[in-house]
Every structure is written in structure tokens, then in C-alpha cells.
Amino acid sequence: MPPGKPVTLLLIVVAQVLALALWFSGTAAGPPMAREGALPAGFLAWLTSAVQAGFVIGTLGSATLALPDRLDPRRLIAAASLVGAAANALILVLPLGHTGVLAARAATGAALACVYPPGMKLAAGWADRNDTGLLVGLLVGGVTLGSAGPHLANALGGVDWRLTVAAASGAAIVAAVLILAVRLGPRHAPAPPFRISQALGLLTDRGTRLATLGYLGHMWELYAMWAWIGPYLSASFAAWHGTPDTGVGAGAAYATFAVIAAGALGCVGAGVIADRVGRTRVTIWAMGISGACCLLAGPAFGAHPALVVTLGLVWGVTVVADSAQFSASVAELAPPGLAGTLLTAQTSLGFALTLATIQAMPWLVGHLGWGGGAFAVLAIGPAFGCVAMARLRASPMAARLAGGRG
Template sequence: MTARRQLALIALVEVLAMATWFSASAVVPALRADWGVGDAGAAALTVAVQLGFVAGALGSAALNLADRVPAHLLVAGSAALAAGSTAVIALAVESLGPAVALRAVTGVALAGVYPPGLKLMASWFDRGRGAALGVLVAALTLGSAAPQLLNAVAVLPWRGVLLVASSLAALAAVVAWAGVRPGPLARPAPPLAPRVVVSLLRQRGPRLATLGYLGHMWELYAVWTWLPAYLTASLLDRGLDATRTTVGLVSFAAIGVAGVAGCVVGGLAGDRLGRARVAGWAMRASAACCVLAAAVHGAHPALVAAVLAVWGFAVIADSGLFSTVLTEVVDPRYTGTALTTQTALGFLLTVVTINAVPVVVSATSWPVATLLLAAGPVVGAVAMARLDRSTRLAGSGPTARLTAAGDAPPRPGTPA
């Protein structure tokens, strides 16, 4: 059993399981026709997953589940639950209300897939951890974008798209159970320590890393959720047809293909040049893309697609770097709890922007909405600049630098 093999297996699990995340959102055009779903209903299908994820993550963090339950078994069981809740929508649901409730269940389940997956990856890698976690986030990105591709190229009805996503998540559960194992850096199950969640934000390093992550999440899921709608509106304003295939393929290219490239490049660059520094660069680029997206709305489709591709690259390039920094400055026994807490806070914030975008668009326009998204990466870039300045003041290596800045990781035996 090698680290590279586990890297491939864990990434595969994330790709397969995360296909359920945006599966319902990808088929909203069909649901508008079948169920009469409006903008509020479309947002609810995504927000329900976000809120479910937050509830699941907070519960997991309070109980230290990601550190006290074997992570590969937690991932397997959670992926199976996500598969089941998605399949029920496809096979038995005929209206929006039950679908929203089941989407919340999917969110709870995915809280047991993504943060424990980060912990599993960290347990296999010390050197090159930024690149490894970048690969994992790339897998999440590709899995989240997969429904857009299915919706664009498949001749399946919307229920078929959901069944495919459900089947992929079921396969993820099997792979996690049969092939994924914790690595040599994994620690024995620690005692229950709910106060770990609160104590994380008392240290400057984790606090700045989390603030940067919040700025990143302010923008990320709003972009992923509403990019197809933005593209559709831009094409219509140009007097062009916004076909299902065109919107699906361009969205998949921006979110999936460009996003995967951003994750991998960001992770590799962070390992070589400094994680906080590279994260700050990515956030500056992403903020600039918010402005560019406002400027090119309704422009030639090739120009719009190019801006969306750059945006898809930049908006996710920093994601794995926040997780990497956090794993290096907390008590290693509670790495899973720390990662779960960080993601819970981030996904809670996404609820605000996912709901705000259609409201702002209805009241003003798409350009105004994309400009407002720039606020998150601007704040995050400031936090990363401060973290980078602190880490460059002393020593080499991320942990040593944070320690010099007054953020000493807790001693063994002391919860972070």
C-alpha cells in the first residue's frame, strides 16, 4: 500500500461521491418544466445541501467524529447515504418540498466525505502535502462539475441524471470501504474534546487561515451555482440561443477542467513558494475575474468563455492551501475536527451568497452581482498577506514560521 495509490483512491472517492452535490442543481431547467420550479426553488435545492453540510459538519466537529471513527469507514458510510438520498429523489419524489429535504440529507452525508477525506490525505503525506490536498480538492471540483457534463451530453431525462450521480456515490462507498486506509501519519483515536472547536480560533495562524478560507467560500459556491445562469443570460443578451449542450459544456470546462488545473497548480506552487503567498495571489486573480465577468456580460461568447475559464481556475486554486496550513498548526490528533470546523464555517457563509445572487440580479443586473462577489477574495487576500508576512519573519517550513509569529502548535496531549 503506497501513498500514491492511496492518493488515487481517495481522489477517486471524492470525484464519485461529490457528483451528488450539484446533481439536482444541474437539472433545474428540466425541473422548471416538470415541477414549475422558480428561482427561489432552484436556490433552495442548492442551499439545502449547504445547510445540511453545515449541520453535519458541526455535529461531526462537536463529537470529534472525523478523529474518533476510522476515517475510511466514515467516508464509506457517508457516501452510501448520499447515494441513497439522491436515488430516492430520482425514483419516488414528485414535488419540490421532499426534494429539498432529501437534498439536506445529502449535505449531511457529504460532511462525512469531504473533511475526513482531507484528513486521510494528510495522513499519507508530509512533504508535498499542499500538492496532495490540491489533488483532493481537484477531485471535489471535478465531481461537483460532473452533473453539468452529464446534463450537457447525455440523452437521459433528469431522473436518469440523478440516478447516474447516485450510482457514482454508491461506487465511492465501495471503493472507500475496500481500498482506502489511513496512512502512517494517522494518530490513535483521541478522547472526546468538544472545546477543540472553539480553541481553534484563538491562535493567529488558524484564525488567519480560516478568515482567508471564508473569503474564498464567499465567492466559490455562488460562482459554481450560478455560472450556468450567468452564461445563459449573457448569451440571451447577445441574441443567441442558450442551448442545454452549450451551457453545460462551457460550465463543465470552466468549473471542472479549469478548476482541476487550478487546484493542482495552486498546490504545487504553494509547496514551492509558500502557501499563504500563493493563496493570496489566487484570491487577487479571482477578485479581478469578478470585475471582468461584470465587464464582459453580454459580450462575444468566446470572450465570455475565456473569462469564465480563468475564473474557474483562480476561484479554486487556493482551496487546498487553506486546508494544508491548518493541518500543520493544530494538534495532529484533532486534524479531522479542525478541518471539519473550517469547512462548516465556510459552507455556512455560502448560504448567504447563493441566496443573495438571484436577489441582486433581480433588483439590478448580473454585472452588479458579480462585482459584489469580489468582496470575499479581497478580504481573504488581506488575511493571506498578513499570514504570509508573519511566516516570512522567521525560519523555514510552514509550521516553524507560524510558531515564530506567535502561533505555536499545541503540545502533544493538549487539544488545539
């Protein structure tokens, strides 16, 4: 192991989680905002969607300009963290429910486009043939814990949303300082001369194209599940007890936190296994199980809460376990010096897709109902992803994954 590798990786993970607190702060601040005063119709939904839309726009621009490979990723992450901290802090001086709040959230998302993918590139720069999946899995696992955090905050209640927003901006400033202390890894490759077509290599190369198609199948399911598992659990608990569903109460919020947070264990565990048995195998296994959970969610609706939560925990572990392995696959298949650009392009496509599935869920719930198969539609993504990764496994490119394990 290269000198300083554990400390460097710890700094990368901590800095990423602290910077991405900017993303999660909006989710945590939304319900307290609504309790404080009347908000425009759809404001809370857009509070979440705005940061994702900004992230998609930011990643498209970053990938097109190949910023993660042309610039020092440490300085890029530090600068983006500071910009995101400033954009997030604007919420504190704007009137409650003002459209400028949504613009600030979109700007925050655009800044984070230069934090998350370059962070994966930094981690991959320290990887060797036996631990790429684990290192990226640690990073995604930290992000998964951050995604679960707002649900715990909402369950506990009583936290002023202004404190949440200010703390997130402060955390991002700390992240900017920490990331500058990181050293570049031995596998960090300099970028080739810039060409605007470089990002298109993600889709023109068969190996990275299949890995990205697998990732898109995974993303079709992931964020829609994360966004709507709370309302599902709340409605299911109410149906079991025979009481009206009045929204996500403390019990459902705690359960939602546990379901999403369990994914952090899945990310790390899948990374360890994938480095030993192959990335394509692990992604197919994870998508197969999570796709089955999509189909079982309808029949399980209204059952005993212990059964529903158990299903949710299995789903929570597997729905994100494979996420890092798609990124690790692209990092291993990318031409030298272009891993950051291709990872950014992959992430951009995936998050663009999540906007469609998150917004489609209310319509599906309204027409199909939780017990009628609203979540079952999400199984389309894992099924598609399994086919893509099976084709990658059968191709010669698989020999470049996980030290030849596929």
C-alpha cells in the same frame, strides 16, 4: 515515498469523487425534473441549497463531536456514503416536487459532511513536508470536476433524471467499498481525549484563525460564482447576439462546464507551486486574480463571446486554485490528532457563508444587473482573504507551512 502511497491516494480521490456524485446529482437532475412537470416556485433553487444546508448542519455536528478524529475516517466515510446513497435514492420513490425531496437532499448533504473533510484528513495523513498542498489539491480538483459534470450533462440533454439519481447512489456504494481498501498514512495521528471545545481551536489559535478567515473570503466568492456563471454567460451571449435571453442553452452550458472544470487544473497546479513557494503566497495570488475577474465581469458583459469565455476560464482556474491550500494550512497548523476536526469546522463555516452569497445574487442581479456590477460585490471576499493570508505570512506560524516556506 512510502510503499503503496500512489495507489492509496488514487483510491482516496476516486472514492471521494464517486461519493460526492450524490451532491452533484441534484444539480443535474433539476432541469429535467422541471421539463417533466410543474414544480413549486423556488423548488430548483432549494434543490441545490438543501444539500448545502444539510452539509453545514452535518459538519457542525461532526466537528462538535470530533468524529473525523475520534473514529476511523475510512469507516466513517464508508458509513456516510451508504447513508447518503439511501437518502438520495428516496428521491426516486417520492412524487415530483414533493417537499420530501428537499428533506432527502438535506439528509444527503448531512451524510456528505462525514465524507469530504475526513477525506482531506486521509490525504493529509500521507503527505510529507513537500507535497501536502499537491495531495489536498488533487482531492479538491476531483471535486471541482464533479461540480462541473452536471453542466456537461445538461448541455448534452436527453438524460433521464432518474438514471442520474440512481447512478449517483450506485457510485456512492462503490465509494464505500473502495475507501475501506485504503491504508492510514504515516502522519495519521490518534486523537487526544475528547473535549467538546476542540472544534473551537480553529478560531482560538491565531494561525488556524487567519487561515480560516482567508478561506471564508475565498468561499464568499467561490460558490456564488459557480452557481451564477451559467446564467451570466447565457445573458452575455444573448446581449452580444442581440437576442432574448431564454435561459442557459447548450452553448452557455458547455462554456460553463469548461469554466468550472478548468478549476481542477488550478487546484493541482496551485498545489505544486504552493509546496515550493509557500501557501500564503499562492492563496494571495489566486485571490488577487479572481477578485480582479469579479470586477471585470461587469465591463466584459455583452462583449464578444470569445473574450467573455477567456475571462471566465481565467476566473475558473483561480477562483478554486487556492481552496485546497487553506485546508492544507489548517492541517499543518492543527495540533496532533485534531486535523480532521478543525478541517470539518473550517468547511462548515465556509459552506454556511456560501448560502448567503448564493441567495443574494438574484437580488444583486435584479438591482445592479450583470453589466452593472452584480459580480463585483463578490470581490469583497478575495480582498478580505488576501489581508488575512498576508497577516498569516507575516506571523511566526508561517514557518509551519509548506516545510517552512510560509
